[in-house]
Amino acid sequence: MISPIPPAFVFIIGALVISFLRGNLRRGVMLLLPVLAFIDLLQLPAGNSWVVSFLGQELVLSRIDRLSLIFGYIFILIGLITTIYALHVEDTLQNMAGLMYTGSALGVVFAGDLFTFFIFWELLTVFCVQLIWGRRTKKAEGAGFRYLLFHVVGGLVLLAGIVLRVNHTGSLAFSLIGLDGGPGSLLIFLGMGINCAWPFLHTWLSDSYPEATITGTIFLSAFTTKAAVYALARAFPGATPLIWLGAIMAGFPIFFAVIENDLRRVLAYSLINQVGFMVCGIGIGTQLAINGAVAHAFNDILFKGLLFMTMGAVMYRTGKINATDLGGLYRTMPLTCLFCIVGAASISAFPLFSGFVSKSMVMDAAGSEHLRLIWFILLFASAGVFHHAGIKIPYFAFFSHDSGLRPKEAPLHMLIAMGLAAFLCIFNGSFPHFLYSLLPYQPVGYEPYNFPHVLAQTQILFFSALAFALLLLSGIYPAEIRCINLDADWFYRKGGRLFYRLADVCFNTLNRVCDQWLAKGLTGGINQFCRHAPARISAWLLLPFYRLVAPGGADASRRFGKAIQDAFDNGVIPIGLSAAISGLFLLVLFYLK
Amino acid sequence: MTSKPTEEKTYLFDKPKNVKRVFIFFYSALVVLLIAEFFVHKHPHFPWEAWWGFYAVYGFVACVLLVLAAKYILRPLVKRPEDYYD
Secondary structure (H helix, E strand, C coil): CCCCHHHHHHHHHHHHHCCCCHHHHHHHHHHHHHHHHHHHHCCCCEEEEEEEEECCEEEEEEEEHHHHHHHHHHHHHHHHHHHHHCCCCCCHHHHHHHHHHHHHHHHHHHHCCCCEEEEHHHHHHHHHHHHHHHCCCCCHHHHHHHHHHHHHHHHHHHHHHHHHHHHHCCCEECCCCCCCCCCHHHHHHHHHHHCCCCCCCCCCCCHHHCCCCCCCCHHHHCHHHEEEEEEEEHHHCCHHHHHHHHHHHHHHHHHHHHHHHEHHHHHHHHHHHHHHHHHHHHHHCCCHHHHHHHHHHHHHHHHHHHHHHHHHHHHHHHHHCCCCCCHHHHHHHHHHHHHHHHHHHHHHHCCHHHHHHHHHHHHHHHCCCCHHHHHHHHHHHHHHHHHHHHHHHHHHHCCCCCCCCCCCCCHHHHHHHHHHHHHHHHHHHHCCHHHHHHCCCCCCCCCCCCCCHHHHHHHHHHHHHHHHHHHHCCCCCCCCCEEEEECHHHHHHHHHHHHHHHHHHHHHHHHHHHHHHHHHHHHHHHHHHHHHHHHHHHHHHHHHHHHHHHHHHHHHHHHHHHHHHHHHHHHHCCHHHHHHHHHHHHHHHHCCC | CCCCCCCCCHHHHCCCHHHHHHHHHHHHHHHHHHHHHHHHCCCCCHHHHHCCCHHHHHHHHHHHHHHHHHHHHHHHHEECCCCCCC
């Protein structure tokens, strides 16, 4: 029996191995890796193992406790589902990046010290960018660079925080940090917040996720933000700013989602909205709230992955993703449509679907703490998410006006992946106690299925649907328009250009002036002077004598000057002339003394 | 909902009858949900949760406000042509 290794390395070593394989062998190994990782994870002992000494500190590569374990399970599970979904992709870059990305996410989750945590945190960014660039379009290239810059800054903030903290406490341990640990802990908080897509720091997400490859987006939707949710749950449970940050995250993206035309961008906004519920739960910090945040992360990875998969299948078959180009696809893609509706029902928290059993835990925790305003915002966000992700996505893609497109049903492997995710959404929603048994705080002691709760949630959803139907029938619902909508990334996308132009004007003008006056003017002047001065001075000194011996007017004088100039230029100065000049020069010096 | 039977084959919602059925089911569900509330014993966190029809009204009003705000406030502010950043 081989001793178990940290599951991150199963994926990372596996990714290196598959780069040497081709065709079905590569596919087989890629499918095997999540299974191996899962078996491996089951073998790992609880608590810290794989403790490595490094520069006088102890690095913990495997810290198994209830919090890390549930994130580990879901990351491996979505790794498997996404690998099935992406079986048609024969692109070594994407294949490797997907596996490495999954491995990095597992590394983050099982890291027991801040150094290991930081390394895997940065690897997340590195491999994520490959999945964006893998699309190989100009837009994807730009979005990837912006993603990279954003996360490199975030990583540096995090690193600065870690350095300050280690310096302050002398310990690398990655555990409860809290906000009262000075600037170090605040920087760590901010660094995690950037990956968590806090308000105004969220633009990397809505900018880049819709530009990534069809299969890459599924990976993207699962790992970076949820790893950040894990990190916050580990280090900052009960940090009160998170309550408001989470509520704002849950609230504002739904306005953007309503007017957005690119359906994958609609999903990106609803991803921020769902992460808002998790962040808010972590901020509330009670056992129920943390359990709710973790359970919601678990479910969100599945239903958001499912929704991105259905939109990916539509894109794969039609090559289009804008609501203006789609519609009526239920005719020829009925299974994809059905899976999309399951995902939509789950994200909207319909009873018997997964969102219902986890989102309501966060809502209930907010209610128990009597956070009135927060509760209202979250309720508004619940109605809103149904509106844009629950109705808009399936409606505009599969129903609405008939686009005339009659694509084939999604390929079999995609259907299997979507079916698996859809099954798990319904299973978690209908039998929540299995999911609850995995949550960090036991016993969970929460029962989602009671008559008033089911009725209240069904009412809110059905009457939201009524609002949608009436607005649509009356023509008030905003028509889908080919356009883009500005977001906070305007500041650095346009601001970056303004900076570029300002720098262009300032520095290039300076450069031109210097070139003209200093390089050409001054140096040229000195050059000219040095070149012509000997001849001119000589001519000037000798001319009076020449006039004495050979009078001939201005014309003759000019010819004499030119002769001297030629003599100097060609280096053929008669000896008599040199002697005369030297003598005169000495005379001048003598009198000047 | 859907119309324009452009192909010889007609699909589920190409028939207006089926669309009508969906709407009849939907409207009756709304009525049932409101009536069912009379038979519920609630244990709310907040007093307004006990009001009859609170969730129904909140869901409806929230969505109408959401759409109106997005259409008439947000869209005029942020809408740009597709090649704005190119």
